[in-house]
Amino acid sequence: MPTDVSAERVPGGASEAASAREAPPQSGVTVQATLLGTGTSTGVPVLGCDCDVCTSDDPRDRRLRSSCHLEVTPRAADGRERPIRLQIDTGPDFRQQALRYGIERVDAALFTHAHFDHVTGIDDLRPFFFGNETPMPCFACPHTADVLRRMFPHIFVHDEYAGAANLVLREITADAVERGAPFRVESRYAAAAPPATAVQPIGLMHGDLPERRLAVLARTLPPEEMETVYLPPAVRKRL
Secondary structure (H helix, E strand, C coil), X not given: CCCCCCCCCCCCHHHHCEECCECCCCCCCEEEEEEEECECCCCECCCCCCCCCCCCCXXXXXXXXXXXXXXXXXXXXXXXXXXXXXXXXXXXXHHHHHHHHCXXXXXXXXXXXXXXXXXXXXXXXXXXXCCXXXXXXXXXXXXXXXXXXXXXXXXXXXXXXXXXXXXEEEECCHHHXXXXXXXXXXXXXXXXXXXXXXXXXXEECCCCCCCCEEEEECCCCCHHHHCCCXXXXXXXXXX
């Protein structure tokens, strides 16, 4: 386990949130990304809307709020595949998304920014602690971390009741984002020598937020391979 994460429950852990632990770049991993939702903040169809899209019978016009689930499988010396599961954002549709796609484990969560449609399903992380009390790190920029404390004090400030999700904030500093310094994510489901991976943060502007929102790269590619990957211009410029 990382030295800054206790194996015991961390009451009010977010009030003393540690910075995300940096990790060296990593190669030789496989990544499976599942887009749980790609809709706008209202989802599609929009309530009360009778436009062609919202009244369409095309299943592609049924979109839940934006969220992504990553399974990162590092190259293990013993040849075993032990994926690390990173949940990116937990919006109001997260429970429905997790059931639809059969998500049974989550090792860590990352919040790209603090908008309602990206964070309000956070309580649905609770079942991932049934039978496993190991704390789950939640990676976020400082502003997002502050908003999470205010919105969910029963999780991040006061240890008010048994059964609350044992989430611990890990702040990704502006300096770390600017440098693109990868941070370390470990498995919560391995008692000894848990598999770990490095995730690289990328800062992007989004609306009038007071800081950049986060995008991530879960695999470090050599420059020649990076040129073959489609990346939006704003992301490529940050690399």
